[in-house]
Amino acid sequence: MERKRLIICVILAVMCAWSAAAPSVRAAEPIVIGVATSLGFLEGRESMKAVQMAVDEINAAGGVKVGAAARPFRVESIDLRDAAPGVPVPEALLGLEKIILEKKPTALMVGPFRSEALIAGMDIIAKYKVPLLGTIAMAPGSEAKIKADPQKYKYVFRTCLNAVHLVKFLAGTMGAINKQFGFNKVYVMTQDVAWARATADLVKKLYFDKSGWTVLGMESYPTGTSDFSSALMKARSQGAQVIMPVFDMPQSGTLVKQWNTMKVPTIMAGFVSPLAGSEAWKIFDGKIGGVLNTTFELGSAMAASKLPASTDFMNKYQKKYGQEIQAGHGPAPSYESVYILKEAIERAGSLESDAVVAGLEKTDRRGVMGRIRYDDGHQAVYGFDPAETSVSLVSQWTDSGKRVVVFPDSLAENMIQLPAGLKSLK
Amino acid sequence: MKKRRERIDRGIKARSEDVYALSSWREMLYLAGPRLLPAAAFLLLPLFLGAYWQKVMISVAVFALLAISWDMLAQTGMISLGQALFFGMGAYVSGILNFYFGMPPWIAIPIATVLGGALCTLILTPVLRLRGIYFSMVTLIIPLMLVRIIEATKIFGGTEGLSGMTPLPSTLTEIYLVTGVLLGVLFGLRRLMETDYGLVLKGIRDNDRSVTNAGIDIFWFKTQALFISSTIGAFAGALMTHVYMFVGMPVFALDYSILPMAAAVVGGSGTLAGAALGAVILVPLSEALRGIGGLRIVMYGLFLVVFTVAVPEGLFDYIQRRYHQMERWVEIDQ
Amino acid sequence: MFAGTVVFALINSSILILLAIGFNLTFGISGVANFAYGALYIMSAYLSWTMLNLLHLPFWASAALSIVFTTISGAMMYRFVLLRVRGQALSEVIATFGIGLSILELFRYLGLVGFEYTLPVFWNESFMIAGAYVDIQRIIIVLIALVLVLGLWLFTHFTSTGLAFRGIAQDERTALTFGIDSDRIATLSVSFGAGLAAIAATIIIPLGSIAPDEGYDVLIKALAVCIIGGLGSTGGVIVAGVIIGFAERFTDSYIGSHWTMIVSLAAILLVLAIKPSGLFGQQKELEERI
16 A cells, blocks of 8 residues: 555656656757857846847747747856956957857857957857857957958857947038038047047048048047046137047046036037936936937937837837836847847758858848848948938937937937037038 | 874875885875876866866966966065066067967967066066065056056057967867976976075075075076066966967956966965966866856955965965874873 | 146146055055055945935935945954954055955946946036136045145144054064054054045045946055155155156146056156155165165
């Protein structure tokens, strides 16, 4: 009797275990997406969340069709720490290698922050042949590397804006300022990192020098600079009408604070990362009225009412995580990258990396940021019309703490407003 | 009845100290074991490790070399807070030779090792007269300044660095090259420190004025110790340049200064083997804990504090004591 | 332009002096090298921030509490850690460096990086001096720097505790024979130094934001000022602060922004190599170099 009961118990237990284990056995093996980036930084954290959101949506809708089978996505992440100054690139790359070797991802997303790390990491990507859809690092050097040896480096894609496309937007904004107010004297201040300097040099070469602007000065500041008084005084004494900042570190808000307290009579138009999110108004005590800031990709921290997909994305994010996107760079392209990968896998019908890359190259998708296609340097093409290309946008902080889209014209909600105390030359 | 603990040498230690060491296999093994075992482990392990852990092993060996180089300096009375200087100098020299002059790694690495070491020695010679904490401050500042200079002058690729170096033929070549050098350096230097030459170096640490009084030119000896130490560090840097096919400002990063110091402190400074042991413990540990991200640096910091304050002699010393000696309770004579 | 640069150079000098006096008190005067100084500076700023934004205390209360707390933690650090390695300068350096590293990296790990982490300015106005607008906060910094330097000088020259500080720095054993409890004095010196770091943080942080990296910068700057000025010399701190402060601003204005940091680092190297006791240091020449 005792024995019989025991046997029944054992059989029942085994059956229970089987039925519990069964779903995971029966369901298709997930496709792993590796998110390797600096998770300690705002842009990295929110990009990771955007990837997770896209993955959840796709899984809820039935997953990815690989040939006949439908398989879900799964996200694995690793902190590369490369954005923190002082972390050696090799150490970041070791993290990249770790996730590739241990989690065997089908594709990597988001990627390194620093362009230096991305460019060095491309050799590792090429070695293991894992596609990377980068959404943070911006220096155009990686495209040059892809074009120089497409067969080797074809695995690297960039969905976010790069410095070259950013130049178009900065030049466009300057053009609008010039057209509206007749301003043509600019002072350029940049972070001393590859992409920011490259951006400023290109704007000068391709726009300022050709359109009759006077560039009064170009200064680059090492990370951690805490006093910008010299340049601001120079800008003032030389009669600058526009200051163009290109800064991506959280500490760079110091520049805006000092610009405000030193009452430099200029329009501030460019890119300062802490100004991107809606929280900036509160953080800067409302002292940023009139500043023009670039949102790198439509949907990252700022949507345009003229493209409903971007507003939807922002709303979905807020609903899921209970807070608005604050990073002006990363989340939107990260979200899109997951869908791009899904479409590429379905196009390829396999997970084999060369086939997926071929699928990625054929990408033509309309989504949050407009229309996405990759060029021959595997860079998503950005332009001014969301029906044709992906778009960035330039918005201006109003004195009441709202951000209004002012550029490009296809999305603009208003004209650029002159800050109080400045006179138009027209 | 009161008792106390007594620590005495093991019989086998006494037996193996003299020519009687040759009396049996057991004695010989007792002597050779602690030396052969790590050597064998370093040589055999790469064959069984996965690709990722092979990379970690390279890191282990590189940090072990840096820690040994730190310990070598420390034994001569110079505490460096900037091992990154040696590492970075080797890395840049090798990178430049490979990038601008197209030298293959087999030529670039040895040249960078010697030239990098010589450059570091040259940079630090003017401050060799400084003692204690003042020397430490200089070593802390120089790597920071070199970073800023590269940033400001934009030489050697500026903030982007140089990429696309020629890699070594395979991971196994990398591992055996670096572990070979590590074992050579470890056993070679341990022997060197036992000789009269080493005695002079240790003498400089203990009382530099007495050594001067003995008619010995301590700056010449300090320069030599500095050269040996910086050459080791430069080799580590030169190798890493080719492993990662990249060299840039981050090679002067604080990590390369702190981790070797932490390794030497944890393992026990003054033994060289302790420094290597520290690296063998800390580096894989920090890789295993990569999931906790930045917290591992917090951990290094705490290790530094706990070991300097509570276990200043380090782990190696403890292990060595256990190996050679035993403890037992004895009665106290009334 | 020139006049404006002079104004900002003066402000910059005051900031450097403020950053350095705490370090100077502990390292220069009582001989304890506190390499966790930058971390204490940042820690007090985060403490104020937390009390201000999460506990919703008024600014003055949170600032005062964080200064008190930082002072106490300096004393604890001495009591529980440094006391055990007292006298071994290098162990002191390694241990305090480890503590600083842990604190700063812990903040970084917690993700407390971003421009929302900042403290409010005291008074938000600016006015014109020498052709440039200067905000009141910066004027306050100059004033507080002056007051603190004067106070420190009076303290170390005219109070018995202050004289004891200098006593243990000059000769610890002789000081003991005079009945000075060197452990108590050293505890006080580390904790006062920490408190001064906290005061500096309270008034300097509002210009920018709180960031872990700043901690390393603060340490380097404090080291620079103390080394150049000479250890144990309050006057030296002022002179060195002014030299570096002017050099930095003028390089920024007339040479190029990325040379600023190099100027101060090069100045330290030069002084260390030529006269390690600094421009005004008079003690312990023999222990510094051979």
